[in-house]
Amino acid sequence: MALAAFLLIAAVALVSALGLILKRNAVHGALFLVVNLGSIAALYLMLGAEFLAAAQVIIYAGAIMVLFVFAIMVLIPGKEETGPDPRRSYRLLAAPLGALLLFELAVALAARRGAPGAATAPAGSVEAIGRLLFTDFLFPFELTSVLLLAAMVGVLLLARRRA
C-alpha cells in the first residue's frame, strides 16, 4: 500500500519535472514546478518529516513560486524562446551528458549497498528539530536572518529605478 502510494507520488513528481523542462511556456513550467514541489512535500510526509512538508508548501510552493509567477508576468512570457535555436547542436549534447550524470549517480547509489545501519525509527518530530535549531544550530540559524536581511537590501538596491 505504502509502495503504491510512493510510486504514484514519484510518477507525479517525474512527469511534472519533465513538463517543467520540456514545455515552452514559462507559466506552464511554473505550474508544473508547483505540482512537483507539492509531490515532494507528500514524500516528506511519507518519510515522517511533517515540519518540512509544511515548510515546503509554505515556503516553496507558496512564497517562492508566487515570486516566480510574478516575475514571469512582469517579463512578458513566451517571447524569448520562439524561432529556431541558433545553438541547437550544443543543446542536443545535454541528452548524452544527462545520461552520463544519471549513470554516475546510479553507480554511486549501487556502491553504497554495503553501508552499515538499518533504517531506524523516524526521528524528525517538530520538537526535536526545534530543539536542535536553538541549541546546536543556533549560530547558523541566526546567520540565516542576516542572510535574509542582506538579500532583502540587495533586492531593493537592484530593483531601484535609476533616476
Added chain:
Amino acid sequence: MIPEAYYLALSAVLFTIGVVGVVIRRNPLVIFMSIELALNAANLALVAFGQRHGSPEGQVLVFFVMAVAAAEVAVGLAIIVAIFRLRQRLSVDDLSLMRW
C-alpha cells in the same frame, strides 16, 4: 516502510532532470526553476538520509537550504528583471559578455 534507496533513486533522477533543464533551456526564468528542481532533489536525499540514521539533523539542514534558496530566488529574480530592463530581451544566449 519504503527502503530509502527508492527515495535516493527518485532524487537522482529529479536532479538529473534539473541539470538537463539548465542546459537545454534559453529562458533564464526556466533555468532558475530547473535549479530549484535540482535543489529540491538534493533536499529529498538529505531527508531520506536523515531518516535512515534516525536523526533530525538532515531535516535541520534542509531547513537551512530552504532559507538560502529563498534568499537566492529573491536576488536572482531581481537580477533577471534588471537585465531585462537593460536589454529588453530575455535569452541567455544574449548574455555571453560580462560587460559591454
